[in-house]
Amino acid sequence: MLSCKETTKLVSENLDRDLSLRERIALKMHLSICSACRNLKQQMNVLRQATSFYTQEDVDTPKPPLDKKPDSESD
Amino acid sequence: MTETSPPSAKGQALLHDNDYLNEIRPAMLKFATLQLSDPHQAEDAVQEAFIGALKNADSFDNRAALKTWVFAILKYKIADILRFRQKQDQHLIASDHDNDSDNEEGNFDHLFDQRGHWQEQSRPSKWGNPESSFQQGQFWLIFDACLNHLPEKQSRIFAMREFIGLSGEEICKETELSTTNVNVILHRARMGLRQCLENNWFGKAETPC
Numbered sequence: 001m002l003s004c005k006e007t008t009k010l011v012s013e014n015l016d017r018d019l020s021l022r023e024r025i026a027l028k029m030h031l032s033i034c035s036a037c038r039n040l041k042q043q044m045n046v047l048r049q050a051t052s053f054y055t056q057e058d059v060d061t062p063k064p065p066l067d068k069k070p071d072s073e074s075d
Numbered sequence: 076m077t078e079t080s081p082p083s084a085k086g087q088a089l090l091h092d093n094d095y096l097n098e099i100r101p102a103m104l105k106f107a108t109l110q111l112s113d114p115h116q117a118e119d120a121v122q123e124a125f126i127g128a129l130k131n132a133d134s135f136d137n138r139a140a141l142k143t144w145v146f147a148i149l150k151y152k153i154a155d156i157l158r159f160r161q162k163q164d165q166h167l168i169a170s171d172h173d174n175d176s177d178n179e180e181g182n183f184d185h186l187f188d189q190r191g192h193w194q195e196q197s198r199p200s201k202w203g204n205p206e207s208s209f210q211q212g213q214f215w216l217i218f219d220a221c222l223n224h225l226p227e228k229q230s231r232i233f234a235m236r237e238f239i240g241l242s243g244e245e246i247c248k249e250t251e252l253s254t255t256n257v258n259v260i261l262h263r264a265r266m267g268l269r270q271c272l273e274n275n276w277f278g279k280a281e282t283p284c
Contacts, residue, residue: 008266015265037199039199043272047268050218
């Protein structure tokens, strides 16, 4: 059984890499019985929403040409 | 068909709209400064982002799209500078990575008891309605302050991941840290940020559990 401390690590890493099946199961089990860690997970998700909002504020309209690499002015 | 619209005077006008530029400039500068820890380089990067955006100003007919685009260019600029810098002096990140990994790790120990469970008073609360927080200027002031409050390496790695959008692997390459290290740093950064926001914005709700 994961401790809360270990759970916070997995919750964070889940934002950066694919967890193994074993990790996913352990995480799910822990979250199902621990509301504090569920809140932590929500908070970390909010952090991610916030960072994407930070640079993309009020964009609900045309996608910027992100795929077009901005050319660097080398002068 | 309006598909090939003439060079959008509107987009050009937006870029020459000093009020608007002045409005987004501080946010961009702050963003760049956080990444680069060098006000001059940050200033240059922002300037270049505006110049870059000017070249493509035709594609924009509203402010939101323009802002996103300018930020996107800024991110590329910053990533470029960071890459260049990493090559030049890897000591920036690498040097302090040996000595702070232990004491920073200890930062969160006090949140947990010996069995690794949350202490009663440190249990995370549920953050209500974050979307409405995002609409408030005050929230972003606190968010910025919390970001700046993180140890420098944490805020930089966090920003590489969350703002620039580099993958864990890319961050490893850029910084020459191990994957484990990067994961640990990101974990600490998020723990620090959430704690700071909880204390200073979302407030401690009663969390009976």
